Amino acid sequence: xxxxxxxxxxxxxxxxxxxxxxxxxxxxxxxxxxxxxxxxxxxxxxxxxxxxxxxxxxxxxxxxxxxxxxxxxxxxxxxxxxxxxxxxxxxxxxxxxxxxxxxxxxxxxxxxxxxxxxxxxxxxxxxxxxxxxxxxxxxxxxxxxxxxxxxxxxxxxxxxxxxxxxxxxxxxxxxxxxxxxxxxxxxxxxxxxxxxxxxxxxxxxxxxxxxxxxxxxxxxxxxxxxxxxxxxxxxxxxxxxxxxxxxxxxxxxxxxxxxxxxxxxxxxxxxxxxxxxxxxxxxxxxxxxxxxxx
Numbered sequence: 001x002x003x004x005x006x007x008x009x010x011x012x013x014x015x016x017x018x019x020x021x022x023x024x025x026x027x028x029x030x031x032x033x034x035x036x037x038x039x040x041x042x043x044x045x046x047x048x049x050x051x052x053x054x055x056x057x058x059x060x061x062x063x064x065x066x067x068x069x070x071x072x073x074x075x076x077x078x079x080x081x082x083x084x085x086x087x088x089x090x091x092x093x094x095x096x097x098x099x100x101x102x103x104x105x106x107x108x109x110x111x112x113x114x115x116x117x118x119x120x121x122x123x124x125x126x127x128x129x130x131x132x133x134x135x136x137x138x139x140x141x142x143x144x145x146x147x148x149x150x151x152x153x154x155x156x157x158x159x160x161x162x163x164x165x166x167x168x169x170x171x172x173x174x175x176x177x178x179x180x181x182x183x184x185x186x187x188x189x190x191x192x193x194x195x196x197x198x199x200x201x202x203x204x205x206x207x208x209x210x211x212x213x214x215x216x217x218x219x220x221x222x223x224x225x226x227x228x229x230x231x232x233x234x235x236x237x238x239x240x241x242x243x244x245x246x247x248x249x250x251x252x253x254x255x256x257x258x259x260x261x262x263x264x265x266x267x268x269x270x271x272x273x274x275x276x277x278x279x280x281x282x283x284x285x286x287x288x289x290x291x292x293x294x
Contacts, residue, residue, distance in 0.1 A: 002265050004145055004172075007031025007039035007082075008258045010237045010250050012219030013048050017061070020046050021069065023255075025076055030257040032080040038145055040085040042217045042237070043153050043178040044099070047089070049217070049233070053225035054129040062091035065102065065113070078108025083143045085150060087176040090115070092132075099131045101150045101176055103141045112141030116152040117161065124182065124228045127154070138164035146171035146264070149210075153177045156201050156214065160288070166208035167277070171264060173204060177216040180233035194234055202244035209242045209271040211262050218255060242270040 009027030013020050024045050031039045044050075046069060050058040063069055065088065077084040083105055090100035099116035115134030119127045138161055140147035149170025155161045156175045165173060179197060181190045205212040218235035238249040239260045248260045271277070287293055 002263065004262050004264065005035045005037050006213055006239065006260050006262055007034070007036030008213070008215050008237050008239070008248075008250065008256070008260065009039065009041050009045075010215060010218050010235055010254075010256045010258075011042065011045065012255055013045065013217060013221070015048055017046055017069075021072065025072075027255075027257040028076055028080065028082070028084065031259055032082055034257075034259040036082060036259045038083045038085070038143075038148075040174055040213055040215045041087055041176060042215045043087045043176040044089060045087055045176075045217070048221050049178050049231065051127045051130060052124050052221070052223040052231065053227065054126050055225070058130065059091075059097065062089040062097050064091050065100065066110075070102065073102075074104050074108045074110070077104035077106065081106045083111070083145050083148075085148070085174055085176065087152065089130075096132055097130055098134060099127065099152055100134075101152055103143060103148060103150060105143050111143045111148075112139075114139075114141065114150045114152070116155060118154045118158055120154045124223065124231055138168065140165055140168050140170040149173045151175050153179060156197075156204070159204065159207065162204035162208055166210050170210065171267070172262070173201075173208070173210055173212045175201065175212070175214040177214055177237075178233065179216060180231040183220075183229040183232055194236070198236070198238065201238075202240055202246070205240045205242055206244040206274075207276060209274055209276065210267055211242055211247075212240045212244075214238055216250075218250075218253060242267045243274075 090098040101114045103111045105111040117134040121128040149165030215237045217233045222230045239247045
């Protein structure tokens with residue numbers, strides 16, 4: 001397909017899984033009514049961002065896949081005839097959990113899944129306590145709309161992940177995300193972090209000649225352990241073209257359901273004038289397999 005209408009669902013999350021799921025589904029429906037063929041949800045949209053604290057009871061938020069929540073989103077994709085990118089807390093086995101994006105095709109069947117590869121461990125983002133690093137690699141998920149290079153949040157800072165998805169034929173890079181401000185940071189620090197976040201992902205679009213879709217959550221979420229002042233999730237979901245041009249950007253504070261059109265012909269045109277994949281010196285990159293060059 002040369003043009004794809006992409007739906008973005010940027011939402012606030014509460015302690016109620018039921019309400020969060022209802023909001024996600026309402027956002028999906030609104031996007032579908034506006035003509036969306038592909039709808040992308042934010043990271044861990046079923047719950048609050050529970051990784052602000054290390055609490056064993058939070059593992060109860062996970063479910064085996066397939067499971068009831070999985071089935072609910074599969075049915076929505078089928079009923080609306082859309083491709084849907086979800087972000088679920090996967091229980092793979094006792095003591096083995098993943099931060100997993102599941103993609104459903106228009107018939108409601110699972111087109112594929114991606115397990116988050118890069119797992120952060122910072123104050124307020126204690127994800128290593130919950131998530132085992134992914135083991136499915138950087139492989140695009142083939143759908144009726146093309147190949148989707150789905151990555152998750154912390155993955156968005158690593159150029160290697162984006163490059164490998166592009167090299168494997170991804171038509172789009174998609175980042176379900178949960179990132180925000182530390183309320184105690186200065187305005188300057190907040191601005192610099194936000195600018196770095198957008199710049200990093202726009203750079204992935206430019207370096208690979210491929211559109212990027214980044215969907216972030218919004219709103220303040222308290223740290224229930226009271227070790228930090230919580231997180232102000234900064235929203236600003238956005239879509240870029242293959243030269244990093246911002247096609248649309250959401251508000252920092254408001255929930256939104258928006259449909260943005262992406263012209264796939266632009267990817268072909270941009271890669272012809274900026275043939276970065278052609279000019280890569282793969283014979284000289286062996287040291288990239290090292291952690292550090294002493």
